[in-house]
Amino acid sequence: MEEVKGVKVHGTFGSPFCMRVEMALKLKGIPYEYVEEDVIGNKSESLLHYNPVYKKVPVLLHDGRPISESLIILEYIEDSWKDTTLLPLDPYTRAKVRFWAHFYDHKLILVSAIIMKCEGEEQEKAMKELVENLKILEEGVEKDFSGGTPYLNGDRPGLLDIILGSSLCLHRAIEEAVGVHLIDPQRYPLLWSRMDALKDLPVLKEITPPHHKMVARVRHVREMALKG
Numbered sequence: 001m002e003e004v005k006g007v008k009v010h011g012t013f014g015s016p017f018c019m020r021v022e023m024a025l026k027l028k029g030i031p032y033e034y035v036e037e038d039v040i041g042n043k044s045e046s047l048l049h050y051n052p053v054y055k056k057v058p059v060l061l062h063d064g065r066p067i068s069e070s071l072i073i074l075e076y077i078e079d080s081w082k083d084t085t086l087l088p089l090d091p092y093t094r095a096k097v098r099f100w101a102h103f104y105d106h107k108l109i110l111v112s113a114i115i116m117k118c119e120g121e122e123q124e125k126a127m128k129e130l131v132e133n134l135k136i137l138e139e140g141v142e143k144d145f146s147g148g149t150p151y152l153n154g155d156r157p158g159l160l161d162i163i164l165g166s167s168l169c170l171h172r173a174i175e176e177a178v179g180v181h182l183i184d185p186q187r188y189p190l191l192w193s194r195m196d197a198l199k200d201l202p203v204l205k206e207i208t209p210p211h212h213k214m215v216a217r218v219r220h221v222r223e224m225a226l227k228g
């Protein structure tokens with residue numbers, strides 16, 4: 001593959017993992033080229049070449065060198081462009097941010113994806129798990145980042161804000177397409193207020209797909225999954 005200078009993101013429509021990479025680059029003011037991948041049944045040769053292990057998006061190319069796995073990409077972006085920081089300076093608070101980011105990916109996004117793809121008892125079980133995990137996140141975030149700042153880890157959007165913000169449109173689309181209530185403002189007031197504030201952030205608005213298109217995508221993925 002040809003080595004090209006600059007930054008490229010291989011992503012796919014409406015993916016929270018890809019949107020978080022774009023959001024981080026935009027917050028840091030790093031120009032990039034976006035390459036849309038069709039990951040449902042038609043992965044490009046480039047994607048398979050750049051991410052031979054997982055064969056998933058996002059992949060970030062920096063001067064032709066690929067990095068995959070969105071949380072690792074976010075760390076790479078943070079380490080490579082230091083003018084605007086996404087992580088707090090204090091090592092303990094950094095560790096806390098990473099802890100909740102990891103929790104979000106393993107205990108929330110994955111469970112939301114199950115809810116999107118199943119029904120009946122399986123969906124009910126996943127909903128119960130989601131409710132419990134959201135409560136853990138709400139309480140954890142309240143305890144660890146209760147500084148009263150507008151964003152979760154400071155007065156500028158940081159890594160956790162990026163992670164929450166970039167999954168907002170998927171959650172809203174799942175709510176409509178599946179007919180479930182995911183983030184309840186009464187149950188999770190802190191998460192709700194942070195997510196609500198994030199939705200007006202210009203960098204997020206720029207990359208957020210129209211809601212009706214997200215709903216159509218979720219319906220399509222759901223139909224395919226239910227057919228087996």
Ligand SMILES: N[C@@H](CCC(=O)N[C@@H](CS)C(=O)NCC(=O)O)C(=O)O
Nearest residue numbers: 015017039055056057058069070071
């Ligand atoms: N842990 C990965 C998850 C990425 C992921 O699941 N990407 C999806 C798109 S949202 C994908 O490429 N799916 C294709 C596949 O599973 O084959 C990350 O954080 O980057």
